[in-house]
Amino acid sequence: xxxxxxxxxxxIYLQLKERIRHQVTxxxxxxxxxxxxxxxxxxxLRINANTVSRVYSELQREGYLETRQGSGTYVREVxxxxxxxxxxxxxxxLREIVAEGLNLGYTQEELIAALKAEIDRIHDKDRRDSP
Amino acid sequence: xxxxxxxxxxxIYLQLKERIRHQVTxxxxxxxxxxxxxxxxxxxLRINANTVSRVYSELQREGYLETRQGSGTYVREVxxxxxxxxxxxxxxxLREIVAEGLNLGYTQEELIAALKAEIDRIHDKDRRDSP
DNA sequence: ACAATTGTACTAGGATATTAGGACAATGCG
DNA sequence: CGCATTGTCCTAATATCCTAGTACAATTGT
Numbered sequence: 001x002x003x004x005x006x007x008x009x010x011x012i013y014l015q016l017k018e019r020i021r022h023q024v025t026x027x028x029x030x031x032x033x034x035x036x037x038x039x040x041x042x043x044x045l046r047i048n049a050n051t052v053s054r055v056y057s058e059l060q061r062e063g064y065l066e067t068r069q070g071s072g073t074y075v076r077e078v079x080x081x082x083x084x085x086x087x088x089x090x091x092x093x094l095r096e097i098v099a100e101g102l103n104l105g106y107t108q109e110e111l112i113a114a115l116k117a118e119i120d121r122i123h124d125k126d127r128r129d130s131p
Numbered sequence: 132x133x134x135x136x137x138x139x140x141x142x143i144y145l146q147l148k149e150r151i152r153h154q155v156t157x158x159x160x161x162x163x164x165x166x167x168x169x170x171x172x173x174x175x176l177r178i179n180a181n182t183v184s185r186v187y188s189e190l191q192r193e194g195y196l197e198t199r200q201g202s203g204t205y206v207r208e209v210x211x212x213x214x215x216x217x218x219x220x221x222x223x224x225l226r227e228i229v230a231e232g233l234n235l236g237y238t239q240e241e242l243i244a245a246l247k248a249e250i251d252r253i254h255d256k257d258r259r260d261s262p
Numbered sequence: 263a264c265a266a267t268t269g270t271a272c273t274a275g276g277a278t279a280t281t282a283g284g285a286c287a288a289t290g291c292g
Numbered sequence: 293c294g295c296a297t298t299g300t301c302c303t304a305a306t307a308t309c310c311t312a313g314t315a316c317a318a319t320t321g322t
Binding site: 037038039049050052053056057067068069070071072073 | 297298299300301
């Protein structure tokens with residue numbers, strides 16, 4: 001279900017966390033969807049159940065999942081305040097990339113142009129997918 | 132010469148590395164400029180010479196510096212392919228942010244505005260640090 | 263050639279991060 | 293209620309990271 005690479009240097013729990021987060025934010029895991037149990041996923045990935053639990057817990061704290069003991073872990077519905085929280089994350093990511101971009105010699109204009117270019121890319125892609 | 136913050140949580144060597152990288156890419160350290168010796172900088176920053184050496188070595192591997200044993204460490208001309216590689220990386224990160232932002236309901240204009248806001252933030256900060 | 267100066271290799275201590283094992287707690291369902 | 297299933301707490305072993313100390317190697321310049 002989630003493919004990981006133990007030799008990538010990136011900790012397993014981080015890989016898993018980002019995979020799940022991505023599937024949630026991209027909508028490939030719809031709100032309400034029940035995720036595998038920590039033990040199922042642990043066996044599947046050949047890791048410890050606690051490692052999976054850590055991922056679920058952190059994603060819950062960050063507002064992406066909702067875990068109910070005895071029942072399971074579910075993708076959370078996106079409410080208004082939650083949307084705000086995730087927007088904060090986008091801002092955070094933007095801040096990081098601006099810092100890095102400027103550090104690497106990008107000018108402000110180049111950064112903005114690059115952003116616009118990526119926006120156009122995705123727009124074009126959307127248009128092709130659903131004309 | 133390089134101001135660091137031991138309590139920032141960011142490892143010393145990383146802080147130093149990014150400072151130097153920034154000064155190189157921004158042109159404040161011109162190609163050919165000789166950097167302080169590892170011992171000079173170590174004394175100045177009250178850290179170990181090996182820590183400085185690590186920074187110099189990594190920046191050399193990444194193409195920003197050129198170190199010659201017995202002589203010193205010099206700023207290198209940042210080549211086109213290096214710049215292109217960095218650029219690809221930033222583009223890739225931007226693509227992910229755009230995807231996530233649009234999924235959260237950002238409009239194109241909001242994304243661009245948010246990026247500009249972050250640019251201004253950092254720009255102001257830079258101005259305070261080195262007017 | 264020699265001595266001073268440069269960066270580097272090797273090592274290790276200490277801190278932090280990552281993963282795992284086993285017992286526990288909350289929930290659902292017969 | 294009783295049992296199975298769920299996530300979680302506590303603990304500990306292990307790995308990794310960061311920094312420093314010391315000795316070494318390459319270069320420079322006299």
